[in-house]
Amino acid sequence: MAQCVVTCAKEVGCTEILDVGSGKGYLPTLVAWRGGFEVVAVDGQEANTSAAAQRSEKIRNLERKEGRKEEKAGPPPERFVTAMIGQNNEGPGVTGGTAAPDLEMVPLDKLVPDLGLENALLSGLHCCGDLTGEMIRGFHASGGLRAMAVAGCCYHRITEPGGFPMSSAAATAAKNCIRWPSEKTPPHWNPEGPGVALGFILRDQACHSVHAAAVDHSKWAHRISVTNAYVAVLVHLVQDFAERCEVSVPTEFISNRATTKGHTKVSCPFGTWASKMLAKSSEEFEKMGCDGLGQLSVSACEAFYDEHGAVITQQILAMDAVSACLRPVGEAVIVADRVAFLLEKGHVAHVEAMFDPVISARNWVIIARKA
16 A cells, blocks of 8 residues: 555655554555655544654664664654544544544645645545545545545445435436345335435445455355354244243344354354353343243253254355355445546546455555546
8 A cells, every 4th residue: 555655646746645544653654764755644543643653753763773774864754643534523534443522523625734735645544434535525625635545444334325425426326226224224215315325234244355255265154154143043042932931022132132242252062152142131031021041051052053053054154145245346336436426526536456355355445636
């Protein structure tokens, strides 16, 4: 990513780099040393900017101490700034993590002149949720930004509408689109909607890589069968018990309890794991009328798994395989919408695959320059 930023900046003739969502400062420091640019790094957490500044100073001290660079050689020191990019305190544009509560959001086109930038490339690596869209809008609106190279991330945090769709093409296309189903939103036609609508589930799936599953299918299948399938079998077990008690237990209650209490690192038989999960919610089950469910024995849980586990596991594997196929579709729609926005505004833009998708799933970088 650093080499991409350096190359793009030199091709366009930029002398400055504005890196947003800079975190601990790894990318801006590398860009500064490789390209010799004046670099400003912006992050929403004071802890990140402080740590990045300290790390940068240590690198410079090490260079001087070991004599590889003269004291006055090397790039100008990076500037690390704590700021939140967005339109207002309620709007999108969080730079990742939790910012100070008194930190107000600043539009990017206002921040750029405040920082004294006049000939900058805008960069960002794995910018979370709506931040990528906010950066793209700021790039268009700011005269001090001449080019950009940004990789998005955390698509499940994108707001709809607002962060998506951005382009008029997506906003006007497929007015009668079908929304992706969720527990609260069943499949339905959306004649009055904003055009293409993704929904949370598809945006969440777009965050996950399909490549890791393809490269190591056995590892993927084991993870699904031991984690997702365990939760699914537990849901069926509780619902079966509840039916015999003539009561109802919400599916969300079971899956949430299982998900937040350690199912992702299961290393024991289903019976042992399920019995522990049920015991932790024993009081809640009794209030629902499921007396005895929280005290269900390991052998009883294991017997249920022996009877139903194989079928449920195969269903979960099939469902996950379908969702894996849809992951690149969701990401492609989001990235294409962002590129379409840039093109509609008269800029030159394209997408490049920057990383090995097995190592870094979010590997699409949007590269643009002012026409």
